[in-house]
Amino acid sequence: MSSNEFITEEQQDLLIELANIGVGNSVTALSTMLQDQKINMQVPEVKITPLQDVPDSFSDPESLVAATFCEAECPELGLVLVFVLPFHVAHKLVIKIMPDETFANDEMEQSALMELGNIITGSYLSALSFMTDLIFQASPPKLGIDMAERSWAW
DSSP: OOGGGTSOHHHHHHHHHHHHHHHHHHHHHHHHHTTSOOOOOOOOOOOOOOGGGGGGGSSOTTSEEEEEEEEEEETTEEEEEEEEEEHHHHHHHHHHHSTTOOOOSHHHHHHHHHHHHHHHHHHHHHHHHHHHOOOOEEOOOEEEEEETTTTTOO
8 A cells, every 4th residue: 555545746745845854853862872973874764654664664563672662642643653773772772872881781771762862753743833823742652672563462
């Protein structure tokens, strides 16, 4: 099923632009957390797909990922925000953000990953709210660490 079955090309271009600005805002927040380290960003791709089909977009559905998930709502619409990183990248980010921690306690690393996802999705929603004049209420993030194909069982 293609995106064009549900939205026009103009609407898809608008979604890409909104995603681009939102992701840019999130990347800026991440860069700040990493003491202004440069972060490269690609133009986001927009696909309309059922959530359960998202793992099919990964090159290796059996790869280990860390994913945060939250829902955001306003009276006009509801969103599902998913932030996914290969686990080894997520682990490196946590070490950079909290270099003095030993992570003998997995709960501390999981908490840091949830907060990272919360900041990324919150920054994205902040940009989206600014551009659309919509006020979103976001749920607390949930964290999944599993193979990409199984990390969607929230």
